[in-house]
Amino acid sequence: MSKYKILAVVIVLVCVIVSSAVIIVGYEKSKELNAYQTNLYLRGNGSAPVDVLSPSTTNSVSGSTSDVYRIVIPRIGVNxxxxxxxVNGYNTVYHYPESVEPGQNGECGLLSHRTHYSGLFRQLGSLKVGDQVIIKDYTVSKKYIYKVTSNGDDIRWDYKENPISFAQSGEPRLLLITCYPPGRKLAAYIVHCKLVSTTSLT
Structure with missing residues (x-):
């Protein structure tokens, strides 16, 4: 092989190595940028879209709320x-980490089953406009009292194609979410509530 052919092969190899390095660096920078943009989005006026009936529980934004909050819905006997x-804890209601904490401005999303794992939301359809939904916050010894503003008006058959984004601002609201019809995940059934008062637990 002539020295010119050897030189050409060396040049090609160097180009391949440099190109690969550029691609790898670009890919890593792209991941960093995406993570940064996602973080900004979550802290801004919206939250990342989420499959409301099959949420990911691998990356909790706000951390565990166990032993911090408790939900009480007098009409349907939830406590x-x-x-x-x-989402499958026995006798517990799931809080979407993508949504705001109870009592805060924006939308707080809570999910529970209708037929499995104690089915706490099995009677959710029985709630009437004006019914109370109470969330007890043991970290600050406060009680957030919400009232139902609509029930049965928001059934999302396209929840997979159009995932929900929980608002991070505006008046404090609560979304109680379960499957529809009971025991099947054909649609997302959402009860809307608004915060009407905050009182002390004591």
């Missing part, structure tokens, strides 16, 4: 802990 770790 349970709220957690951000699993």
């Amino acid at each position: 349970a802990k709220i957690n951000s770790e699993t």
